[in-house]
Amino acid sequence: MxxxxxxxxxxxxxxxxxxxxxxxxxxxxxxxxxxxxxxxxxxxxxxxxxxxxxxxxxxxxxxxxxxxxxxxxxxxxxxxxxxMAFLGHHAGHKADLTALENLAFATGINGQRSGTDAETALARVGLAGYEDTPAGKMSAGQRKRLGLARLLLLPAxxxxxxxxxxxxxxxxxxxxxxxxxxxxxxxxxxxxxxxxxxxxxxxxxxxxxxxxxxxxxxxxxx
Incomplete structure (x- = not known):
């Protein structure tokens, strides 16, 4: 119950x-x-x-x-x-892709929420200035933030x-x-x-x- x-x-x-x-x-x-x-x-x-x-x-x-x-x-x-959108403990970013490229990959597969854009999503999670940083070069906390940016973009x-x-x-x-x-x-x-x-x-x-x-x-x- x-x-x-x-x-x-x-x-x-x-x-x-x-x-x-x-x-x-x-x-x-x-x-x-x-x-x-x-x-x-x-x-x-x-x-x-x-x-x-x-x-x-x-x-x-x-x-x-x-x-x-x-x-x-x-x-x-x-x-x-x-x-529905799933963010696992391991966010699943592609290490050799930049933050922007990872977000473009995700939205290309799953679609993008109306009125959103990747640069704004990155800024909202504290990753402004990291747009061109490969995910593999980010700290664990930064990769977690990149996962949150992805959630903000997906129509879930x-x-x-x-x-x-x-x-x-x-x-x-x-x-x-x-x-x-x-x-x-x-x-x-x-x-x-x-x-x-x-x-x-x-x-x-x-x-x-x-x-x-x-x-x-x-x-x-x-």
Whole structure:
């Protein structure tokens, strides 16, 4: 059983969702919903399945049991879903491409949000002046910021963010919270995994603790 926000459509729904690897349970079964203007913060001990959960929702892994739907349509492995963007713990930039080239590559495949441009996105995440820097020459924190710039450009309603606070200083953590807050303020949503103490986006946030026997998301109003 989960809590849900009244008078809002549900973007993402999971019912009896479970994943097993080599017949060994990783997580589940769990139920949850995410509606517009919400963040679902997924926490739990190392090995509890936080990253695996995001990969299942993103369609990168096949669920073992249950059902997960985005916009009412079932998520199928390998097909992903339009309107969904995944930022993994390893951002997946091409090391030999510059910041601008990486963003052009991403938008060329996934499309670009109306009214956005790469230079402005880089400036918003603190990478002004790094437009022509190869991703392989950037620090871990700068690569994380480049991943955030990519999110700002993609036409996605639901963000799946795996440990977005990792490798960031306090200014970077504040940046992540601001970017998430602006995203959901427009009626979008995010699933965010974290094991740190700094994950506190200033928006309506619920928590799903993997490995907790209750498995009930707790709501924290903005």
């Amino acid at each position: 989960t809590t849900s926000s009244p008078a809002t459509a549900v973007l993402l729904t999971a019912r009896g969702l479970a994943y097993s690897r080599n017949d060994a349970p990783v997580f589940g079964p769990i139920d949850f919903e995410v509606g517009p203007g919400e963040v679902l913060l997924v926490t739990g001990a190392n090995g509890s399945g936080k990253t695996t959960l995001l990969r299942v929702v993103a369609g990168l892994l096949a669920l073992s049991e249950g059902d997960v739907r985005f916009g009412g349509a079932p998520i199928v492995r390998g097909m992903g879903a339009p309107g 309603t639901l963000w799946l963010l795996d440990e977005p606070y990792a490798n960031l200083d306090l200014d970077g953590i504040d940046l992540v919270n601001r970017v998430i807050g602006e995203h959901v303020a427009g009626g979008a949503a995010a699933l965010v995994t974290t094991h740190g103490a700094y994950a506190a986006p200033p928006v309506r946030t619920r928590m799903l603790v993997l490995g907790d026997p209750s498995r009930v998301p707790v709501e924290h109003p903005a």
